[in-house]
Structure formats: C-alpha cells, structure tokens
Amino acid sequence: MQKIPLNLARPGMVLAKPVARSDGIAVAAAGSELSENLLARFEAMGVSHLVVEGEPVALDGPAGSSSFDKRLERLEYLFRRFPDDKWMGQIRRLLDHYFRMKAASSAAMAEAAQAARAAATAEAAKPQDVAGSAAAGKDA
Template sequence: MQKIPLDLAAPGMKLAKPVTKSDGLVLVGAGVELTTTIISRFRASGVQSLTVQGRPVDLGDDGGNDLERIAGRLDHLFRKHGQDRFMVTLRNMLRRFFAERIAAAKAAEEAEAAAIAAAAEAAREEAEAQAAQNRIPLVPLVDDEPEGVPARPEVANGNGAPRENGR
C-alpha cells in the first residue's frame, strides 16, 4: 500500500483505501481500478493524494515504508535519554511496536500477492474449464463409399436406371 500524490496516479492502479472529499464524502471505494476519467474527476473534486495497492511509484525512499524509516530513527530520537529508565522502556516498547507493525505489513503484502496469484490461477482454470465445456467433440463420420465416389441410387433393374415413383 502506498500513498501517492494525485499527479502520480495512473490508469490501471487499484485503490487500497476509499478516496474521500474533505467533508468525508466517499468518492470512490477501495479496490477500484483507476481510469483517466476517475483521475480527472478527482482533480475536479480537489483530491490531493490517494492510497493505492502495492508500491507502484518510486518516491525516492529506497523502497522502505514509513514504519521502517521511523523505527530506524528511534535510537537517534532517544539518544539523549540513555540514563532515564522511563525513556529507555518507552524506546524498547516503540521498537517492539514498530517491529510488529512492520511484520504485519509484510505479511499483509505477501498475503495480497498470494491472493492475487490464487485468483489468477482460479481464473485460468475456470477459463480452461469453460473452453473445454464449449468444445464440440469431433465424432468420426462413417462413410460407406470410398472418398471421391458418389453414392449410387438404388436401381430397380440391371440397367442402372433409378427407380421412379416406386415402379
């Protein structure tokens, strides 16, 4: 999941969270695939940013998420409080908190990728089953006459003339 400015939104991206106006009115729900029309309507409605699935845009943060960046800064933020037991305890609690959140975010991304792969596999299998169901089996035709020889009409007498009206 990545929050991006509207200017970087492109058709084909999927929303991870609903897009709302400043008054809380939901414009588009989560899971909707962006189109040029939707993006232009967001601009007209004053939307500044949106949250999309995955990390489709490189924002120059080396691929890391905000939680990892903040967790990496904890030691710097608490550098002057090494002797204060309360602050050391708080720093350790924050480390555990961010480690759990980072692990949960990674697990959610992996689960999302697995769900997408499973859905693609199910769609492929369904398409194959549908194709197999729509196929007409080829039944070999039995022909009594050799190829290229027309069928002979029944003959009444030995001269080879066809029967006419049952005579």
C-alpha cells in the first residue's frame, strides 16, 4: 500500500483505501481500478492524495533530481541533537515523507515534459502529406 499524490496516479492502479467526499460519502471503494475519468473526477473534487495497492511509484525519484534530495540529506544533520525525542523524530519523519513526495512529483513532471517534447519532435519529423503534394502537382 502506498500513499501517492494525485498527479502521480495512473489508470490501471488499484485503490487500497476508499476515496470519500468532504462530507464522508464514499466516491470510490477500495479495490477500484483507476481510470482517466475517475482521476479527472478526483481532481475536480480537490483530492490531493490516493492510497493505492503495492508500491507502483518510486518516491525517492532519481538521485539528484531536485533540490528536495538535498533537503533530505540535510535532515539527519538538522535533527542530530534530538536522537531520542519522539516528537522531533515524528517531525523528522514527516519532513522526510514530504520531501520524498515532492521529489517524486517533480521527477514525474519532468518525465511528462520530456515525453511531450519527444512527441512534438516526432510529429515535426513526420514526412509531409505526399498525396496532397501529388494532387497539387496534377492541378498545375
């Protein structure tokens, strides 16, 4: 089971926990498979995170993918004086989780931007419509 930001959820993933509206009424049950329509509905509802089955997303992201990785490295140093304080330990774990989520999100956004650039490049590299060119030549 893994809690992920909505922007990292993909069609085909399966919910591990139900998603409910703010008034408590369930919108999607645990075990529901995500689809494009369901993800769009969650976004419209303002859902920020989902709990999905398994661990489909590497929340660590590629090494050095963002400044969040540097922040993760500094956490150990910043909390070095509180090794046995349970409250400071909880804050450290929350910050660790937050920075991992942000690093993964920024890595996913960078990956999506790269895919969009590759698609645009492929579209631009397509040969022009040969049939249209031949028809234009016959008319002349």
